[in-house]
Amino acid sequence: DDAGARALADALTKGENSHVKSLVISYGGLLGAAGAKDLGEMLGKNSSLTKLSLSNVPLGDEGAKHIIAGAKESKCLVVLEMNYVRMSEGSGGALCELLEGSHSPKELNVVSNSLE
Numbered sequence: 317d318d319a320g321a322r323a324l325a326d327a328l329t330k331g332e333n334s335h336v337k338s339l340v341i342s343y344g345g346l347l348g349a350a351g352a353k354d355l356g357e358m359l360g361k362n363s364s365l366t367k368l369s370l371s372n373v374p375l376g377d378e379g380a381k382h383i384i385a386g387a388k389e390s391k392c393l394v395v396l397e398m399n400y401v402r403m404s405e406g407s408g409g410a411l412c413e414l415l416e417g418s419h420s421p422k423e424l425n426v427v428s429n430s431l432e
Contacts, residue, residue: 321351325358328365338367352379356386359393369397377406384410388417395423403429 328336352375380403387396408431414420
């Protein structure tokens, strides 16, 4: 849930957890926009996470935009996967801005969303 996402984000911004390189969250049905905001903020602060994979997590456009904003701030994120997260064309502009940025991920996977 969002409280769990907040705790996870807090843990990943602390120095003793700087060894974590990959985070996979799948089938996190209770992760909402507030939890996505916490994870997005963590992406901007974390100095080691190179891969974030979110799959079957109902973020919607609001949550997706929080993750994308954090990815834009990240200096180390190489792979961003947001599959089946209920993004629509409302997230398209944010994705374009991410790809145009100087620190954009080298691999972006957005399978099975409604980005028409």
